[in-house]
Amino acid sequence: MSKVEFKKVVVAYSGGLDTSVIIPWLKENYxxxxxxxxxxxxxxxxxxVGIEEKAIASGASECHVVDLKEELVADYIxxxxxxxxxxxxxxxxxxxxxxPIIAKAQVEVAxxxxxxxxxHGCTGKGNDQVRFEGAFAALAPDLHVIAPWRExxxxxxxxxxxxxxxxxxxxSASLTKIYxxxxNSWHISTEGGVLESTWNAPNDDCWAWTIDPEKAxxxxxxxxxKVEKGAVVAVDGQAMTPYNTLVYLNDKGVKHGIGRIDIVENRLVGMKSRGCYETPGGTIMMEALRAVEQLVLDKTSFEFREELGLKASHLVYDGRWFTPLCRSILAASEELAQDVNGEVVIKLYKGQATATQKRSENSLYSEEFATFGEDDVYDQSHAGxxxxxxxxxxxxxALNEAKK
Structure with a gap:
C-alpha cells in the first residue's frame, strides 16, 4: 500500500537498533x-558518544542533540x-x-x-506511544505522526x-538483547529476560546501577x-541546582542500594508488565519531602495532597501532562508546598532511606502541646x-435502629 509522502520527518533517535532501522525505513517508505x-x-x-555520527551513517540529513537535563529535573520531576x-x-x-519534555523538544526541533x-520508535504494546502522541496532539496537532512499529x-x-x-x-547492536x-537522570528501568516470568526472582543482571543492599x-x-517550598535546594550544606542535587544523591544512594523496586504494573494499553526500577536519588528526595510535610501540613491538607498525588500519578503515567487537569493539580500542589520548608537528615543503610531527624519553622508539631502533661491550649475535659x-x-x- 502506498504511503503519503512527507518532505521532512523528525525522528526521536536513541542510537539503538530500532531507531537506526527507522531512519532508512522512513526514507524508503515515505x-x-x-x-x-x-x-x-x-x-x-x-x-x-558518537551518536551524531551514527545518525548520519544511518541516513539522517542532520542530528540535533538537545540538553534537557536541568529542565527535566526542575520543571517536570x-x-x-x-x-x-x-x-x-x-x-x-x-x-x-x-x-513530555522529550516530546516538547522534538516538536521544537521540528x-x-x-x-x-x-x-518515534515506540512499540504498539507499550505506554510510550500514547505518551508521545498525546503530547504531540497537545503541542503540534498539525504535524503527522509516524509509528513504524505499528506499520x-x-x-x-x-x-x-x-x-x-x-x-x-x-x-554495533548484537543479535541477542536480553533486557x-x-x-535518565532520575531512574533506570530493566524489563525482559528472566523478568518475563513473575516466578523468577531478579538476578544481579536485572540491576544496572545500585549495589545489592546485602553487599552495601x-x-x-x-x-x-534542605527543603524550600517543597523542593530540595541544598544537600549537606551545599546549595545545588535541581539536576546537580539529583546527581549528588544518586551517587550516595547507589552505594547503599537505595531505590530498588520489582513491580508488576498495569500498563495504560491494558496489559500488565514487570520491571525492575532503580531510583536512588529520587527515593531519598521523596523521603525528605514527605518528612517535612508530616510536620507542616494539617490533617485535611495532607489528605488532599494524598488525593492530588494519586491523581497526578495516573495523569503522568498515562501521558496527560499537557492537559488542563494536570496543570490544575500541579498548581494546587504548588500552593500546598508554600510552607513545606525545613531540614531533614536521611539515614542510608542497606537499601533503606529513613528520615531520622526533621525540623521546620512552620511545624505544627509542638512538644509542649503533644505532651501528656499540663498545657495551656488543650483541656482534656473538652474532648467529651x-x-x-x-x-x-x-x-x-443507632437510636433509629433500636426503634425498629
Missing part, C-alpha cells in the same frame, strides 16, 4: 528527508514530587516524567527545521540487523537535605463534647 533528534535527559555519556505521585503505590514514574511529520513487518532483531546489513548501514532498558556498606551514611458531636450521626442511626 520518500522524505529524515532529521534525527536526540534528547540528553541524563541517560549517561556512554549513550551519547520537582513539580511531580510536590504532588507526592507514586504510580500504584511504588513507581516513582522515572520513564513517564521524561516523555518547527526549527520546517518538518511536516514526527516519528512495518520487521518482527525480530535478526530481521532488523539484516535490514541494515543489506543497505550497508553500520550497527530492555530505559535510563555495614556503616550507615547520613545526608542532610467534641466526641459526642463528632459521633452524633452514628448515635442517631
Amino acid at each position: 520518500g522524505c528527508e529524515v532529521v534525527a533528534f536526540v534528547a540528553d535527559v541524563g541517560q549517561g555519556e556512554d549513550e551519547l 520537582y513539580p511531580t514530587l510536590k504532588t507526592g505521585a507514586l504510580y500504584e503505590g511504588k513507581y516513582l514514574l522515572g520513564t513517564s516524567m521524561a516523555r 518547527r526549527k527545521v520546517g518538518a511536516d511529520a514526527l516519528a 512495518w513487518d520487521l518482527v525480530s532483531r535478526e530481521e532488523c540487523l539484516d535490514y541494515l546489513a543489506e543497505r550497508n548501514i553500520p550497527c 530492555s532498558r530505559d535510563a 556498606p555495614d556503616a550507615a551514611e547520613y545526608v542532610t537535605l 463534647g467534641f466526641i459526642r458531636l463528632y459521633s452524633l450521626s452514628s448515635r442517631i442511626r
Whole structure:
C-alpha cells in the first residue's frame, strides 16, 4: 500500500537498533528527508558518544542533540514530587516524567527545521506511544505522526540487523538483547529476560546501577537535605541546582542500594508488565519531602495532597501532562508546598532511606502541646463534647435502629 509522502520527518533517535532501522525505513517508505533528534535527559555519556555520527551513517540529513537535563529535573520531576505521585503505590514514574519534555523538544526541533511529520520508535504494546502522541496532539496537532512499529513487518532483531546489513548501514547492536532498558537522570528501568516470568526472582543482571543492599556498606551514611517550598535546594550544606542535587544523591544512594523496586504494573494499553526500577536519588528526595510535610501540613491538607498525588500519578503515567487537569493539580500542589520548608537528615543503610531527624519553622508539631502533661491550649475535659458531636450521626442511626 502506498504511503503519503512527507518532505521532512523528525525522528526521536536513541542510537539503538530500532531507531537506526527507522531512519532508512522512513526514507524508503515515505520518500522524505529524515532529521534525527536526540534528547540528553541524563541517560549517561556512554549513550551519547558518537551518536551524531551514527545518525548520519544511518541516513539522517542532520542530528540535533538537545540538553534537557536541568529542565527535566526542575520543571517536570520537582513539580511531580510536590504532588507526592507514586504510580500504584511504588513507581516513582522515572520513564513517564521524561516523555513530555522529550516530546516538547522534538516538536521544537521540528518547527526549527520546517518538518511536516514526527516519528518515534515506540512499540504498539507499550505506554510510550500514547505518551508521545498525546503530547504531540497537545503541542503540534498539525504535524503527522509516524509509528513504524505499528506499520512495518520487521518482527525480530535478526530481521532488523539484516535490514541494515543489506543497505550497508553500520550497527554495533548484537543479535541477542536480553533486557530492555530505559535510563535518565532520575531512574533506570530493566524489563525482559528472566523478568518475563513473575516466578523468577531478579538476578544481579536485572540491576544496572545500585549495589545489592546485602553487599552495601555495614556503616550507615547520613545526608542532610534542605527543603524550600517543597523542593530540595541544598544537600549537606551545599546549595545545588535541581539536576546537580539529583546527581549528588544518586551517587550516595547507589552505594547503599537505595531505590530498588520489582513491580508488576498495569500498563495504560491494558496489559500488565514487570520491571525492575532503580531510583536512588529520587527515593531519598521523596523521603525528605514527605518528612517535612508530616510536620507542616494539617490533617485535611495532607489528605488532599494524598488525593492530588494519586491523581497526578495516573495523569503522568498515562501521558496527560499537557492537559488542563494536570496543570490544575500541579498548581494546587504548588500552593500546598508554600510552607513545606525545613531540614531533614536521611539515614542510608542497606537499601533503606529513613528520615531520622526533621525540623521546620512552620511545624505544627509542638512538644509542649503533644505532651501528656499540663498545657495551656488543650483541656482534656473538652474532648467529651467534641466526641459526642463528632459521633452524633452514628448515635442517631443507632437510636433509629433500636426503634425498629
